[in-house]
Amino acid sequence: MxxxxxxxxxxxxxxxxxxxxxxxxxxxxxxxxxxxxxxxxxxxxxxxxxxxxxxxxxxxxxxxxxxxxxxxxxxxxxxxxxxxxxxxxxxxxxxxxxxxxxxxxxxxxxxxxxxxxxxxxxxxxxxxxxxxxxxxxxxxxxxxxxxxxxxxxxxxxxxxxxxxxxxxxxxxSLFDNRHGTGQSVWDAIMRATNLLVAGKTVLVVGYGWCGKGIAQRARGLGAEVIVAEVDPVRAAEALLEGFRVLPVREALPLADFVVTATGCISAVTYADLLCAKDGCLLANAGHFDVEIEVKELYARGQVRRVREHVEEILLPNGKRVYLLAKGRLVNLVAGDGxxxxxxxxxxxxxxxxxxxxxxxxxxxxxxxxxxxxxxxxxxxxxxxxxxxxxxxxxxxxxxxxxxxx
Ligand SMILES: NC(=O)c1ccc[n+]([C@@H]2O[C@H](COP(=O)([O-])OP(=O)(O)OC[C@H]3O[C@@H](n4cnc5c(N)ncnc54)[C@H](O)[C@@H]3O)[C@@H](O)[C@H]2O)c1
Missing domain, CATH: 3.40.50.1480 (Adenosylhomocysteinase-like)
Known part of the structure; x- marks a missing residue:
């Protein structure tokens, strides 16, 4: 003690x-x-x-x-x-x-x-x-x-x-939500997975203050970044920042990492995840664990802890996804904020x-x-x-x- x-x-x-x-x-x-x-x-x-x-x-x-x-x-x-x-x-x-x-x-x-x-x-x-x-x-x-x-x-x-x-x-909001979340989310994902970000495809769902930081830092780490949004102005901002903009369902088959930052429920649904790339890593940066349909994933998939803060979930269609920090704020659970x-x-x-x-x-x-x-x-x-x-x-x-x- x-x-x-x-x-x-x-x-x-x-x-x-x-x-x-x-x-x-x-x-x-x-x-x-x-x-x-x-x-x-x-x-x-x-x-x-x-x-x-x-x-x-x-x-x-x-x-x-x-x-x-x-x-x-x-x-x-x-x-x-x-x-x-x-x-x-x-x-x-x-x-x-x-x-x-x-x-x-x-x-x-x-x-x-x-x-x-x-x-x-x-x-x-x-x-x-x-x-x-x-x-x-x-x-x-x-x-x-x-x-x-x-x-x-x-x-x-x-x-x-x-x-x-x-x-x-x-x-x-200009600093904490953007630069703070941008840096600490990637710090936590990298610590939790010990995997490379460069050369991978990252899907950022929500291009608000947090999403902008997460997308920019992912690009800085050498990833190709796709943004999914529901607000046309924010989507236009992402597009002119040079990011590809796609609906979640179309982006998921391409993404190696998915990070949600919407403040909204079911931004990535269980049905969406059935279309995800095999081995895709899922993390949430929004306040509540409701952005990725975690409850559905736990209820319908076979869950196995593979590392601290990382769970493998085998979906009924035979694909695996890896959920970080149980879908809670990844930067605070798997990092130091x-x-x-x-x-x-x-x-x-x-x-x-x-x-x-x-x-x-x-x-x-x-x-x-x-x-x-x-x-x-x-x-x-x-x-x-x-x-x-x-x-x-x-x-x-x-x-x-x-x-x-
Ligand atoms: N992890 C952290 O340390 C941290 C820090 C600050 C804020 N937050 C939390 O992160 C979340 C986002 O905060 P913000 O300041 O970026 O909010 P924001 O309102 O600036 O941005 C949210 C964005 O998500 C979009 N969005 C909403 N629902 C969507 C959906 N279903 N699909 C796609 N896009 C959708 C909105 O159009 C908006 O552009 C909140 O829950 C906030 O409390 C977390």
């Missing part, structure tokens, strides 16, 4: 040294303790960068409880280490039941502020755990899927507190958005808010400062010419 904890601290220290924006913010706010008296519930993939954010919130005065936002994404060493500092409810190979139990335990803190990733805490606070949200000032949501769920609650008139769509900030420098930006947005909610929450209506523009710009400025990058500034004459105040 001590060894596990020591390894967890080693990982947390490493990322701390590569998350300079968060360090600057901690240095700025820790002396004032602006979160003193506030209880913060977090459900977000529990790995070293998340631990670093939780520690920063504690340094700002908050009482924090943490769990992971996916049954398989918690890192046990990091969870052990962090539990020396705060309440941690997580296990690397949690069952669905344990996962739900952990979410409820985190909510038993009766949080003032919620940091959610995918919307599971928020959903509980609008259902089974309603009572635990009586003092909640608001929620900050990390990912596309969670923002979709928040907007649905808002449309139905059921959202009970203000919510900040951190995912939609420019300093988040996004690079530290990327999560530095996303988590700095989270910290500033939580401070904003702590200050303004009571005055805000229950609706979905964008990250305040000033927060987005501040994270961009601090990031450039940490890299030693300087910018030109508009002169008064240029500002007047552009019609700016």
């Amino acid at each position: 001590d060894e596990l904890r020591a390894r967890g601290w080693e990982k947390i220290r490493w990322v701390r040294d590569h998350m300079p924006v968060l360090a600057l913010l901690e240095e700025r706010y820790a002396p004032e303790k602006p979160l003193a008296g506030k209880r913060v519930a977090m459900a977000i993939h529990l790995e070293a960068k998340t631990a670093r954010l939780a520690l920063a919130l504690k340094a700002l005065g908050a009482e924090v409880a943490v769990t992971s936002s996916n049954p398989l994404s918690a890192k046990d060493d990091v969870a052990q280490a962090l539990s020396e500092e705060m309440a941690v409810y997580a296990r690397g190979e949690a069952t669905e039941e344990e996962y739900r139990e952990f979410l409820l335990r985190v909510l038993s803190l009766r949080p003032h502020l919620v940091l959610d990733d995918g919307g599971d805490l928020t959903a509980l606070l609008h259902g089974a755990a309603w009572d635990l949200g009586r003092e909640t000032l608001g929620v900050c949501e990390e990912t596309t899927t969670g923002v979709i769920r928040l907007r649905q609650l808002e449309r139905e008139g059921r959202l009970r507190f203000p919510a900040v769509a951190v995912n939609d900030a420019q300093m988040k 996004h690079p530290a420098e990327i999560m530095d930006l996303s988590f700095s947005l989270q910290l500033l958005s939580l401070l904003w909610l702590a200050q303004e929450g009571r005055a805000l209506r229950p609706q979905v808010y964008p990250v305040p523009r000033e927060v987005d710009l501040e994270v961009a400025r601090l990031f450039l400062q940490s890299r030693g990058v300087r910018l030109d500034e508009l002169t008064p004459a240029q500002r007047a010419y552009l019609g700016l105040a």
Whole structure:
């Protein structure tokens, strides 16, 4: 156990040294303790960068409880280490039941502020755990899927507190979803399979922020990339980036690797997979394990574990497909998630958005808010400062010419 904890601290220290924006913010706010008296519930993939954010919130005065936002994404060493500092409810190979139990335990803190990733805490606070949200000032949501769920609650008139769509900030989606997912998905697939990407055909399903990053990095690794989309504008973007665009069913017989990043159910169906190339590798980067029809695959195929995070599934038509990370977010289950420098930006947005909610929450209506523009710009400025990058500034004459105040 001590060894596990020591390894967890080693990982947390490493990322701390590569998350300079968060360090600057901690240095700025820790002396004032602006979160003193506030209880913060977090459900977000529990790995070293998340631990670093939780520690920063504690340094700002908050009482924090943490769990992971996916049954398989918690890192046990990091969870052990962090539990020396705060309440941690997580296990690397949690069952669905344990996962739900952990979410409820985190909510038993009766949080003032919620940091959610995918919307599971928020959903509980609008259902089974309603009572635990009586003092909640608001929620900050990390990912596309969670923002979709928040907007649905808002449309139905059921959202009970203000919510900040951190995912939609420019300093988040432009970098985390694109560059973070782009790099970490391939890192995880390569670690899990130890196979070559160059010279192979990769099918990327969904050409949103994540899909663009995954497709670009696959090309950089020497693969031929096919994109499948349902949105004509996104498909046109992919085409003019030089990717081949095909429907899933037509692309599958050509693909050696398939990666989904749609945020949608059944983007690759069981029936589609019957047309896949023999030996095709399947990975999902979307938030939930619903993008590839995993349940159907498990129910109708013969499943055999062949490596850590890789299962061979023999289909009734005699073809084999290899499913990575049980169809859950491959970069968090079979890898360490996004690079530290990327999560530095996303988590700095989270910290500033939580401070904003702590200050303004009571005055805000229950609706979905964008990250305040000033927060987005501040994270961009601090990031450039940490890299030693300087910018030109508009002169008064240029500002007047552009019609700016
Ligand atoms: N793995 C990670 O670390 C990570 C990081 C950020 C976001 N995410 C998750 O990845 C998913 C995608 O996020 P995003 O920011 O790219 O979203 P996005 O909305 O920018 O892009 C999704 C794209 O998928 C397309 N799409 C939807 N349904 C489709 C279908 N059935 N077939 C083909 N294309 C389809 C949409 O038209 C859209 O272009 C979400 O679930 C998000 O929560 C994961």
